[in-house]
Amino acid sequence: MNEFELINHVRSLNETLGSRVVLPPGDDLGGLGFGPGVVVLAGVDQVIGGVHLPVDASPERYARKVICRSLSDVAAMAALPAGALVTAAVPVGLSADWGPRFADALNRIATQYDCPVFGGDVAAFANSAAPPLVTATVLASPDDSMSGRFLTRSGAQPGDEIWVSGFLGGSLRSDGSGHHETFEPRVGLALAIHRLIGESLHSMIDLSDGLVSDVGHLAVESGVKMTLESDSLPRRGAATPAEALSDGEDYELCFTVDPSVELPDCLDEIPLVRIGSVHSGAGVVILEDGVEVDFSSRGWEHRT
Amino acid sequence: MNEFELINHVRSLNETLGSRVVLPPGDDLGGLGFGPGVVVLAGVDQVIGGVHLPVDASPERYARKVICRSLSDVAAMAALPAGALVTAAVPVGLSADWGPRFADALNRIATQYDCPVFGGDVAAFANSAAPPLVTATVLASPDDSMSGRFLTRSGAQPGDEIWVSGFLGGSLRSDGSGHHETFEPRVGLALAIHRLIGESLHSMIDLSDGLVSDVGHLAVESGVKMTLESDSLPRRGAATPAEALSDGEDYELCFTVDPSVELPDCLDEIPLVRIGSVHSGAGVVILEDGVEVDFSSRGWEHRT
Numbered sequence: 001m002n003e004f005e006l007i008n009h010v011r012s013l014n015e016t017l018g019s020r021v022v023l024p025p026g027d028d029l030g031g032l033g034f035g036p037g038v039v040v041l042a043g044v045d046q047v048i049g050g051v052h053l054p055v056d057a058s059p060e061r062y063a064r065k066v067i068c069r070s071l072s073d074v075a076a077m078a079a080l081p082a083g084a085l086v087t088a089a090v091p092v093g094l095s096a097d098w099g100p101r102f103a104d105a106l107n108r109i110a111t112q113y114d115c116p117v118f119g120g121d122v123a124a125f126a127n128s129a130a131p132p133l134v135t136a137t138v139l140a141s142p143d144d145s146m147s148g149r150f151l152t153r154s155g156a157q158p159g160d161e162i163w164v165s166g167f168l169g170g171s172l173r174s175d176g177s178g179h180h181e182t183f184e185p186r187v188g189l190a191l192a193i194h195r196l197i198g199e200s201l202h203s204m205i206d207l208s209d210g211l212v213s214d215v216g217h218l219a220v221e222s223g224v225k226m227t228l229e230s231d232s233l234p235r236r237g238a239a240t241p242a243e244a245l246s247d248g249e250d251y252e253l254c255f256t257v258d259p260s261v262e263l264p265d266c267l268d269e270i271p272l273v274r275i276g277s278v279h280s281g282a283g284v285v286i287l288e289d290g291v292e293v294d295f296s297s298r299g300w301e302h303r304t
Numbered sequence: 305m306n307e308f309e310l311i312n313h314v315r316s317l318n319e320t321l322g323s324r325v326v327l328p329p330g331d332d333l334g335g336l337g338f339g340p341g342v343v344v345l346a347g348v349d350q351v352i353g354g355v356h357l358p359v360d361a362s363p364e365r366y367a368r369k370v371i372c373r374s375l376s377d378v379a380a381m382a383a384l385p386a387g388a389l390v391t392a393a394v395p396v397g398l399s400a401d402w403g404p405r406f407a408d409a410l411n412r413i414a415t416q417y418d419c420p421v422f423g424g425d426v427a428a429f430a431n432s433a434a435p436p437l438v439t440a441t442v443l444a445s446p447d448d449s450m451s452g453r454f455l456t457r458s459g460a461q462p463g464d465e466i467w468v469s470g471f472l473g474g475s476l477r478s479d480g481s482g483h484h485e486t487f488e489p490r491v492g493l494a495l496a497i498h499r500l501i502g503e504s505l506h507s508m509i510d511l512s513d514g515l516v517s518d519v520g521h522l523a524v525e526s527g528v529k530m531t532l533e534s535d536s537l538p539r540r541g542a543a544t545p546a547e548a549l550s551d552g553e554d555y556e557l558c559f560t561v562d563p564s565v566e567l568p569d570c571l572d573e574i575p576l577v578r579i580g581s582v583h584s585g586a587g588v589v590i591l592e593d594g595v596e597v598d599f600s601s602r603g604w605e606h607r608t
Contacts (some may be wrong), residue, residue, distance in 0.1 A: 006403040006426060013411045017420040021387060030423030032387045032443060038342050043423055044389045044441060050430040083325060083336045085348045087439050099310040107317045116321040119334030119347050121439075122310060126354040130434040135391050135425075137348060137441040139336060 028076035041140040045069040049131025063105035070138040071185035076206035078190040079140035081115035155203035156222035160256035160278035169239025171249040180249035204255040225281030332380035345444040349373040353435025367409035374442040375489035380510040382494040383444040385419035459507035460526035464560035464582035473543025475553040484553035508559040529585030
């Protein structure tokens with residue numbers, strides 16, 4: 001059973017969750033009701049040495065990445081960060097200053113994004129060969145501008161335009177200078193877009209798995225076909241169109257909007273670009289010079 | 305820097321957290337304000353193969369333990385579970401049914417305790433020698449009976465009696481039959497005690513590190529001296545008094561109450577026993593036949 005099958009299995013249990021769960025597993029954050037009119041959104045992400053960072057990356061790199069990954073999920077819902085809980089499991093024998101350096105870095109980053117770390121847990125692996133593993137749970141509030149609705153993956157409609165923020169591809173340099181370690185979670189931008197166009201913003205996701213894969217989530221959840229124009233993709237540095245389509249960890253916003261709204265080509269100094277359109281049907285289609293291409297035959301595979 | 309020094313370092317950052325954090329790190333759960341009168345309590349716990357469970361324990365054992373550990377923290381605050389987020393990191397090559405079995409077990413346990421799993425994250429260790437590591441974040445609500453106060457570790461007062469629920473010691477059998485894998489989180493009991501005696505319930509903690517260690521937390525947080533009468537300890541099975549004092553993972557409640565209240569010796573069919581008293585001063589003192597003993601010379605060491 002691969003990751004997608006497991007997620008589908010988890011979602012098959014959604015109907016058992018009861019009415020307190022106002023947003024079940026399947027979106028960037030889940031939502032829980034806390035009395036009349038109060039919804040708390042929350043999500044959790046992991047950063048594992050050897051998977052998301054080099055095993056021997058500094059505690060500051062672990063701290064930044066785990067908080068910013070979770071904040072990117074908050075951005076995807078156009079929500080406001082409220083606070084975070086963090087865990088760290090580190091192999092026995094790791095240097096004594098790893099913990100305090102991690103804590104100090106967390107505090108700096110969390111302060112910067114107004115997302116205080118208000119709890120957590122620390123433990124040591126008995127196994128000295130295990131890599132550091134850190135998690136961040138972020139709690140968030142729906143923005144008042146949402147008026148009780150949620151900005152999810154399931155709102156895309158045929159006719160919508162597909163947009164992205166920033167640039168895509170080539171994020172995964174492992175020396176600490178790669179975009180996947182320097183990105184700014186698009187919390188402020190997501191709120192700005194929503195406040196600008198309101199309910200014309202139909203669906204949103206943050207790009208972590210790679211554009212085609214994440215747009216595929218929008219297509220599945222919304223029950224639509226998504227067409228991407230590979231010539232339109234804003235590429236990061238020397239990234240090829242194929243890399244912009246498939247590389248992971250862009251941590252940009254991908255969203256669909258009513259075609260009647262006009263979006264600026266830059267908001268909060270971040271470029272916004274139209275990259276495709278939404279249609280009746282299913283799946284993700286790539287157009288190159290207006291011609292549909294078989295992306296899978298170009299060597300792309302889903303990163304699981 | 306050991307675990308306690310790290311925790312103290314983290315707590316030295318508490319003053320930077322801002323007013324949204326109504327209960328900072330240092331208690332069983334943290335607390336975050338979500339608008340007027342709404343506080344969300346939350347905490348996170350880890351279960352690591354080779355540390356908290358045998359590496360090859362079944363996914364059902366990982367699921368039960370991680371949820372129940374977090375619920376024990378909810379009990380310690382006499383709070384109501386609202387929902388949970390769960391992560392799992394498993395080594396590549398683990399059997400394909402681990403994930404769905406883990407998800408199914410989580411769902412069963414969470415339903416039993418009315419604490420639906422409304423989100424999470426799954427990842428694979430690149431390193432096949434790494435043990436499974438799972439976490440559970442639990443969100444909770446203060447019980448209405450709290451009337452805006454929190455039941456913390458810092459409320460013990462000189463003159464208080466110290467009580468525990470259930471039995472202590474000998475929890476850590478590794479074959480799956482040990483109490484640390486079969487315990488019932490004392491969520492209902494904690495609420496029942498609070499609803500019975502209200503503000504006469506001064507402080508509470510759940511016993512995870514071991515009685516002396518956890519009572520030490522109450523002593524430090526409350527600025528008092530705690531005296532334990534080793535002859536009074538309710539011992540589990542063949543546990544010795546030393547084991548009842550020092551073994552970890554009892555997951556029972558330890559709490560202090562105003563001496564004027566009368567507690568029943570059983571509530572919700574769970575025994576309650578007075579085991580000591582609170583005094584001015586600092587530290588934890590053990591009495592054996594009324595005589596103070598030097599516990600450290602009996603081979604006890606703090607488990608970190």
